[in-house]
Amino acid sequence: MSDVAPRIVTGTAPAGAGEIELRRALGPVQLIMLGIGCIIGAGIFVITGHAAAEHAGPAVAISFVLAGTGCLFAGLCYAEFASMIPVAGSAYTYAYATMGGFIAWFIGWNLVLEYLVAASTVAVGWSGYFTDLLHNAGITIPAVLSRAPLDITGTHDITLTGSLVNLPAAAIVVLLSTILVVGVRESATFNGVMVAIKVTVVLAVIYFGFSYIKMENLTPFIPPNTGTYGHFGWSGILAASGLIFFAYIGFDAVSVAAQEAKNPQRDMPIGILGSLVICTILYILMSLVLTGIVPFQILSSELTAHPVSTAVNSIPELAWLGPFVNIGATVGLASVVFVTLYGQSRIFYSMSRDGFIPPLFSQVHPKFRTPHRGTIVTGAFATVLAALFPLDILGELVSIGTLLAFAVVCLGILVLRVQRPNAKRHFRTPYVWIVAPLGIFACGAMMYGLPAGTWWRLGIWTAVGFVIYFLYGAWHAKKPQWNLD
């Protein structure tokens, strides 16, 4: 983000007279960095452990290939949209410009799962690494104050875990929301440092861990199915794909910064696809190393909330890496929380300007020049979720909502090819009539791999969204301001 990012006013149309315009400061490298900044987080540092231990074993690497391929299809469609409609608001804006208010609302509502709920999810992951970091420094936060007090078993039975609150998770959301409100500058340099730390840690684990891979840990590469769908075998690989899809979320956050790019039409596709390809390669290598250096069973989320440091710590020669992994993950996960909260406040801003949600969300603080009220509401909801729920429940909800939004983006690009064949496209999705349907199929397959309870929660979420739409949005929505010609 540029050094004025949090002060800017984003919208669904080019700024009009008197509006504060974004500084166009980001080139292709910074956009790739922005994407990686939002992508690498709890997915690789936390969820991979659970996906390997409970669902796929070493074949979680295949899950990364499958999920990465699905994201690449969706990313190609995103890239075409971003090159046509280079304004903030991401998929919500694309939908409003092309498919009308109802679909736009539906997408925007699902983006709340992708950004707001993702912020809570990553905050819970952050809490695991942070607690471990403090523990190693001799300060122990009791489990009763650092674990989720609620869990959901089956489809909708809420159970108490005995814990009171996940205090570190709540605290990091409050802290980062406050920073967003007062508008501390999230500069491209700052983001670059965060990304450098994260990527260095990932590369270090891959590089130093590589020579400690034992073939017996990787054999059988696809553990046989236990008789239960999703527990190893190919169904397990599919279930793990749905879970670790979370690790890829964020490449589309590049499109939130569209109004800050120097040459958005050219550079948005580079940022989206570049960050996606780099992370896919890193993830595949990292998952092979993790399941290669230790038996995958010890990465279970029942045993550890910080599987990467657990893995390196269990090899005496690699134990020196443990503290660096904890520091890298703590810094890296915090940056994902920050960017997702930032993205959510800007998407709400766009939706509010279009009339779908109350004007409160687009009010700008006279001094800080941030959408302060929207940011506070976003932060408050994210704090409550982070304080109460465990990572897997939140993460699965984020994944299913995002997959649905991606599928609609893939559909939208086809709709647009039919409705507006001659609109100017700076980037054209290659083989769109193959790529977009494959994107929809891949997203659908990953959704299918998610548990029944997650579908149930998505249904409730969607129903609540429609009620709000028909009570408010449908009556207040203004015309889309972006002109495709």
Ligand code: ALA
């Ligand atoms: N992709 C981001 C993460 O894994 C959301 O934390």
